[in-house]
Amino acid sequence: MIKIKDMYSLDxxxxxxxxxxxxxxxxxxxxxxxxxxxxxxxLSPDEYDKRGDNVWIxxxxxxxxxxxxxxxxIIDHEAEVRQCAFIRGNAIVGKNCVVGNSTxxxxxxxxxxxxxPHYNYVGDSVLGFKSHMGAGSITSNVKSDKTLVTVKCGDEKIETGLKKFGAMLGDHVEVGCNSVLNPGTVVGSNSNIYPLSMVRxxxxxxxxxxxxxxxxxxEN
Known part of the structure; x- marks a missing residue:
């Protein structure tokens, strides 16, 4: 359920x-x-401009x-990066994505x-096809005690070996406004998170x- 093959459409x-x-x-x-x-x-220079050091748009x-x-x-075809967006690096923005104001x-x-699209922080994370984060929702990518992140799946704990790990959102995930996705959060495909949630x-x-x-x- 939390493996790549179960969560993402790699095409x-x-x-x-x-x-x-x-x-x-x-x-x-x-x-x-x-x-x-x-x-x-x-990447083809006919399709992508290289701007600065290792930025292709x-x-x-x-x-x-x-x-x-x-x-x-890399910012792919027909993506939109809006006013005051801040892309710090190591980011792949897919086709038709929206990176919004102050995100x-x-x-x-x-x-x-x-x-x-609105006031989001997304760090050390993977967001699947057509996933959406509501206004003000963020990923929290470092534990307060700075220890390595584990993924808790029922009674199982999976050691990741990572200090920084935000959230893995499967395809078609909807995250409600002002929610916080704590370190090590994994949301399976086609799931919804209520607004104002604290998810772990x-x-x-x-x-x-x-x-x-x-x-x-x-319900079906």
Missing amino acids: ETIAADLFKDKDYPWEVLKSIGEFIVSLGEK AKDAKVFDSAYINGPC ELKNVVLFNNVQV GVVPSDSIYKKADDIVRK
Whole structure:
């Protein structure tokens, strides 16, 4: 349920090769920057402009003048990076994505059609196809005691070996406004998170998260 094959449509990202030979999505976090540089050098100059150090932007993407983009970074076709967005580096922004006003990205993969449109922080995370984070919702990517992050799935604890780990959102995940996704959060595909939620651990696919002790299956 929390493996790459269960959560993501790899034909919906320019970064499909990044996920090959890996089981869990967080295993890509250490390799995003290196992958971007390698892939960027292969992108067609007829389709992508190279701007500055290791920043490739599709010619049909819309990037507002006040947006800040640091490399390594790839912004794919028809994506929109709005006013005052802050992309700190190691970011892949997929086709038709929206990175909105005052949204900050760092060490992330956004699959195609992802929307982080209003005051979001997304760090050390992977957001699947057509996932959406409501206004003010954020990923918290470092534990307060600075220890390594574990993923808690029922009674099982999976050691990640990572100090920084935000959230893994599967395809078609909806996160409600002003929610906090704590370090090590994994949300299965087609699930919804209520607004103002504090999420930790694994939320199964096809679920509605109301609060920690109230997660219900979606009705068909």
